[in-house]
Every structure is written in structure tokens, then in C-alpha cells.
Amino acid sequence: MVNHGPSGGCVTCKSRRVKCDEAKPECHTCQRLNLRCGGYKAKPVKIRFKDQTSKVCNDLASRQAAQNQQLVPCLRSLTDPDPSVPFFIRHYAMMGRDMKSSRGFFEMLVPVYASEKQNSALSLAVTAVASEIMSRWRHECSSRASRETYAQAIQCLRKTIEDRNEWTNPATILAVLALQFYENFAVIYGSKSATSVHHNAALSLLPFTDQNCPDGSLIAHIRRYILHIEISSAVRQKRLLQSTAHSRIGCIEPKIAPGNFGPALDAIGAFVAELHASYWQRTAHKGPMSSTDLPRNWIAEAKRIDEQLLAWAQKVPQHLQPVRLTDGSALDPSIPTYNSTCDVYISCQIGTLWNEWRAQRLMLVKIILSSLSTNPPGRFTHPDAGTSTGVEDFARYKYTLQELIDSVCYSVPFYLGNQGGWLSIPDLTDPAIRLPSYRLLGNANHQKSAQKSEDEHRSHIIAQGPWHIMSMLSRVVAFFIEDYGQGMVSFLRPGQLQWIRQQFLRVTQLLRIPLEEAGDGRFHPLDRSVHADLDGKIDNLARRVRKGAFI
Structure with missing residues (x-):
């Protein structure tokens, strides 16, 4: 039956x-x-x-972006006559950002800020940052209103954190991070000395973010951003990661933001930072080696991490890869290029991921070449080399260094186009500003990237591009003037370092960052006849920018 x-x-x-x-x-x-x-x-x-995790996250990101666009007109616009906050939110926290490049600060800032009262610590901190940035767009000095609002934000935050329940509130942690952003901005413009007070405060809140925190939650994204800036800070300061962050490196996992390759790069970056700090601390040690010091094969360790970075690059999907334009006729002739070549990306954030990848590889290459230089290349062979000799290794990594520096140079036109002079608000819609065409990414390999309008793409490049490339150019300049890098300048093409210095100076002039710290706090246009040692002053400026770099 x-x-x-x-x-x-x-x-x-x-x-x-x-x-x-x-x-x-x-x-x-x-x-x-x-x-x-x-x-x-x-x-x-x-x-x-x-398993629909990836689809849900992408749909959620799309809906979040649409909601954020609707939030912009009402963010303080009805109650605050100052348009700086809506301007900041729109051009820095929203345009050009998505879950493929999320770091966890700007992307989380919009929904949290929109739900905050106007006199909260986060609201005041964001207002201070926005006012300071707007003053630069208006070609003004540091805003007195922003400094007063910053002081109010500090006072409000102190009262807020008296309540332990606020320690796990995303708004509280974002307020701390926004205040550190303000401090870094002031360092770059020479109005304050570098400080890590707010950065350390954010790190001190890390243990509390572990409590009742699902991996995909808002606080998990913010926690990942704190780890990211700690890794970046450790690299700049040539130090080991703080123990609070070191014990949570395992929290940097791609599952927090499916399709985002930033977390995986940060996880590798933690190893780069630790090796970099250990190597330069050891080489700077002048005394005799103690009995507790164990010999390390720096070359083998650097090679092992470099293999992880190469594997990372192989996993990045085609539509997030750079597109290299080698035909000068494809670019507007007014756009300065290096060797008539330009790399194009779908956004500033994706381009910066690649430049971070290059920066990490450069640090490893520097360790390898420096280690090889302490042994005559013709007589050096290390256990992991196999049939490779020291001479072959030296030639290989010398070529790798040149290739990486070339790629950085090729990214400059994408971020700057033909911009010159001082950046101003009318530039956002100025048709005379030429950028490598976004339509170039509309080919068969990049259809997935054609989600934003070309106007929005242009606006986010003009607003954010100079900041992103300034950070990378300062790293490259510092690379060759610090930690035995002077000896590696000979590996570059003739005049290449000078070209990089000129582009760095160009972008700092674009952002009205003074070449020297002026006592009156005002920006003084560059007079080349006054600066006999211009290269030395550019190098000092690069060091200052590195101290305050927040990208």
C-alpha cells in the first residue's frame, strides 16, 4: 500500500x-x-x-547606503546653520565607501551619529572634525569654533565614560576615535604635537567589546578598526603591538565583512609590524647580545610573510584589481604621470588597500636587502634559500623594490588627476579637473563596479584622493630617508625619488599643509627661492605627516 x-x-x-x-x-x-x-x-x-551570509551582508550594505543617502539632508541641517557636518558626512563618510573596503569607522559613523542627540560626545566630536576640515576647504586657518567644540566633546566624553554601561556603546567608542582623528589632523597641519591619548583610550575599551558581541555586529566592525589603527601606529612607531591588541589579532577575520579583503590584509600586517619592530630594534641595539637573545633568520621570516601577501593578492577578485593604462593617449595630457602609466581602481579605498599591500611588502624587502647587505652577497646562503644564492636573492628583491615603487608612482594620477593649486569647494564640480576616466572600469571585467555614478566617483576622488595618496607618498619618502634606506636610493630609476618628492609637495600644497610649522598658524604659499634645502624640508614634512597619518 x-x-x-x-x-x-x-x-x-x-x-x-x-x-x-x-x-x-x-x-x-x-x-x-x-x-x-x-x-x-x-x-x-x-x-x-x-548559506546566504554573503548575499544578506551585501543586500544590507546596499540598503544601508540608500538609508545613509536619505540621512544626509536631515543631519543637523534643520537646526544647525553650519553645513560642515553634512558636507563631512557626505564627502568623507559616505561617498566611495562600501563593505568591500570598509575599515569600520566611517562606514559605522553615519547610522550611529544620526541617532545621537546634538550635545552628545559623538555629535560634538564629529562637529569639531567637520568644522576643522571645512575651514581648510574655505582656505581659512584652524577654526576657533572647532577648537571650542573639541573641548566640549572632551568634557562630555569624560562625563559619559563615568557610566560603565557606556564603555560598550558604539557611540562612545566612535567619539574617542573621532577625537583621535581630530588630533591627527592637527598634527599634520603643524598646530599640535603628536599624541596617542585617544588611541590608547580606544585600545583600553577593546576588552569590553568582546562581551556579548556577535561577529557581524556594529561593535565588531569598530573593534576591527581599532586593531587596524593599532597595527598602523605600531608600524609608524617601529614598536610591537600593545598587548591589549595583540591578544585580539584573531578577531580580524573576513567573516565580519564578507567580500572585504581589508581584514585579511590587516591580519598579515600584524606580523609585518611585529617583524619590522623586532628587526629595527635589534639593529639599533648597540650593546653586546645578551644570553637570552636568540639568533633569528630575518630573511626567512620576511620571505614567509611576503608569500602570504602574494597569496592575498591572488585571492582578490578581478574587478577589484588595478587596471594599468600604459598608453599615454588614454589619459588627458594635463594629468602628470610617471612613465606615461597609470593604475585605475574602483574607489580610493580599494586603491589604498593595494598601496597598503605594497607598503607592507616594501618593509619586508627592506629587511631582506638590509640583512643581505651585512653579508657579502657572493658568500651568503641561508637555510631556506634552496638553490638560491645571496646574489640571486639580492637581485630578485632589488627588482621587487623597484616594481613596488613603480606601482605607487602609477597610482598617483588616479588620486590627483590634473589638480593643482589649492583644493576648494567649487573643485567638486569643476569640469576642468581631469581624472582617469571611471568609464575605463566599465569593461567586461569590471561590470560589478559600475554601481555608483561617475559624478559621485569624481567627487569622492577629489575630496578623499589627496589624503589617501599623501599618506602613501609620505611613507615612500620616509622609507628612503630612515632606517638605512638611503643606501637603497641607488636601486631606483634616475630622478624617481625626486619625482615622488615633487608629487608629495604637490598634494600638501593642494591641501594647504604648510611646508614648515608656522608660528602664526597661517598657510604661507611656497616660495622656492627661499627654501635652499627644499628636499630636506620636504623630508621633514613627510616625517610630520607620518606622525599624524590616519589613513
Whole structure:
């Protein structure tokens, strides 16, 4: 006999163990006997589980972006006559950002800020940052209003953190990070000395972010950003990671933001930072080696981490890879390029991921070449080299260094286009500003990137591009003037370092960052005739920018 499964009869017929005709809404059997029909139980649903995490996250990011766009007009616009906050939110916290490049600060800032009261610590901190940035766009000095608001934000934050429940509040942590952003901005412009007070405060809150924190939650993204800036800070200061962050490196996992390759790069970056700090601390040690010092094969360790970075690059999907333009005719002739070549990316953030990757590899190459230089290349062979000799290694990594520096140079036109002079608000819509065409990314390999309008793409490049490339150019300049880098200048093409210095100076002039710290706090246009040692002053400026770099 064929078994058709459980009977679909009504509850009453089932309890009486009689045949039911299954009429709706009440069966005829119960009506005939004048019984109350108990109705029908819903049939069990067969469930098949399918992992939709990536799809859900992408859909959520798209909806979040749409909601954020709707939030912009109402962010303080009805109550605050100062347009700096909406301007900051729109051009720095929203445009050009998505979950493929999220670091966890700007992307989380918009929804949290929108729900905050106007006099909260986060609201005041964001207002201070926005006012300071707007003053630079208006070609003004440091805003007095921003300094007053900054002081109010500090006072408000102190009161806020008296309540332990606020320690895990995303708004509280974002307020701390926004204040550090303000401090870094002031360092770059020469109005303050570098400080890590707020950075350390954010690190001190890390242990509390572990409590009741699902991996995909808002606080998990913010926690990942804190780890990211700690890794970047450790690299700049040539120090080991602080223990609070070191114990949580395992929290940097791609599952927090599927499709985002930033977390995986940060996880490798933690190893780069630790090796970099250990190597330069050891080489700077002047005394005799103690009995507790163990010999390390720096070359083998650097090579092992470099292999991880190469594997990272292989996993990045094609539509997030740079597109190299080697035909000068494809670019507007007014755009300065290096060797008539330009790399194009889908956004500033994606381009900066690649420049971070290059910077990490450069540090490893520097360790390898420096280690090889302490042993005559013709006589040096290390255990992991296999059949490779020191001479072959030296030539290989010398070529790698040149290739990486070339790639940085090729990224400059993407971030700056033909911009010159001082950046101003009309530039955001100025048709005279030429950028490597976004339409170049609309080919078959980059259809997934064609989600934002070209106007929005242009605006976010003009607003954010100079900051991103300034950070990388300062790293390259510092690379060759610090930690035995002077000896590696000979590996570059003739005049290449000078070209990099000129582009760095160009971008700092674009952002009105003074070449020297002026006592009156005002920006003074560059007079080359006054600066006899211009290269030395550019190098000092690069060091200052590195101290305050926040990208």
C-alpha cells in the first residue's frame, strides 16, 4: 500500500479515529453529527538550509547606503546653520565607501551619529572634525569654533565614560576615535604635537567589546578598526603591538565583512609590524647580545610573510584589481604621470588597500636587502634559500623594490588627476579637473563596479584622493630617508625619488599643509627661492605627516 504520509483530517476526526473528508473550513462529517470541527493543523514545512551570509551582508550594505543617502539632508541641517557636518558626512563618510573596503569607522559613523542627540560626545566630536576640515576647504586657518567644540566633546566624553554601561556603546567608542582623528589632523597641519591619548583610550575599551558581541555586529566592525589603527601606529612607531591588541589579532577575520579583503590584509600586517619592530630594534641595539637573545633568520621570516601577501593578492577578485593604462593617449595630457602609466581602481579605498599591500611588502624587502647587505652577497646562503644564492636573492628583491615603487608612482594620477593649486569647494564640480576616466572600469571585467555614478566617483576622488595618496607618498619618502634606506636610493630609476618628492609637495600644497610649522598658524604659499634645502624640508614634512597619518 502506498503511504501518503500523515492524514490531513481535522483535529476532531483524528481524535475520534474516523475518516475525514477534509472539507474547508469545517469538514462535512462534523457538521452532519453536529460536532464542533477542531480545524486543521498546518502541514510541516520541509526546510533546506543554504548559506546566504554573503548575499544578506551585501543586500544590507546596499540598503544601508540608500538609508545613509536619505540621512544626509536631515543631519543637523534643520537646526544647525553650519553645513560642515553634512558636507563631512557626505564627502568623507559616505561617498566611495562600501563593505568591500570598509575599515569600520566611517562606514559605522553615519547610522550611529544620526541617532545621537546634538550635545552628545559623538555629535560634538564629529562637529569639531567637520568644522576643522571645512575651514581648510574655505582656505581659512584652524577654526576657533572647532577648537571650542573639541573641548566640549572632551568634557562630555569624560562625563559619559563615568557610566560603565557606556564603555560598550558604539557611540562612545566612535567619539574617542573621532577625537583621535581630530588630533591627527592637527598634527599634520603643524598646530599640535603628536599624541596617542585617544588611541590608547580606544585600545583600553577593546576588552569590553568582546562581551556579548556577535561577529557581524556594529561593535565588531569598530573593534576591527581599532586593531587596524593599532597595527598602523605600531608600524609608524617601529614598536610591537600593545598587548591589549595583540591578544585580539584573531578577531580580524573576513567573516565580519564578507567580500572585504581589508581584514585579511590587516591580519598579515600584524606580523609585518611585529617583524619590522623586532628587526629595527635589534639593529639599533648597540650593546653586546645578551644570553637570552636568540639568533633569528630575518630573511626567512620576511620571505614567509611576503608569500602570504602574494597569496592575498591572488585571492582578490578581478574587478577589484588595478587596471594599468600604459598608453599615454588614454589619459588627458594635463594629468602628470610617471612613465606615461597609470593604475585605475574602483574607489580610493580599494586603491589604498593595494598601496597598503605594497607598503607592507616594501618593509619586508627592506629587511631582506638590509640583512643581505651585512653579508657579502657572493658568500651568503641561508637555510631556506634552496638553490638560491645571496646574489640571486639580492637581485630578485632589488627588482621587487623597484616594481613596488613603480606601482605607487602609477597610482598617483588616479588620486590627483590634473589638480593643482589649492583644493576648494567649487573643485567638486569643476569640469576642468581631469581624472582617469571611471568609464575605463566599465569593461567586461569590471561590470560589478559600475554601481555608483561617475559624478559621485569624481567627487569622492577629489575630496578623499589627496589624503589617501599623501599618506602613501609620505611613507615612500620616509622609507628612503630612515632606517638605512638611503643606501637603497641607488636601486631606483634616475630622478624617481625626486619625482615622488615633487608629487608629495604637490598634494600638501593642494591641501594647504604648510611646508614648515608656522608660528602664526597661517598657510604661507611656497616660495622656492627661499627654501635652499627644499628636499630636506620636504623630508621633514613627510616625517610630520607620518606622525599624524590616519589613513
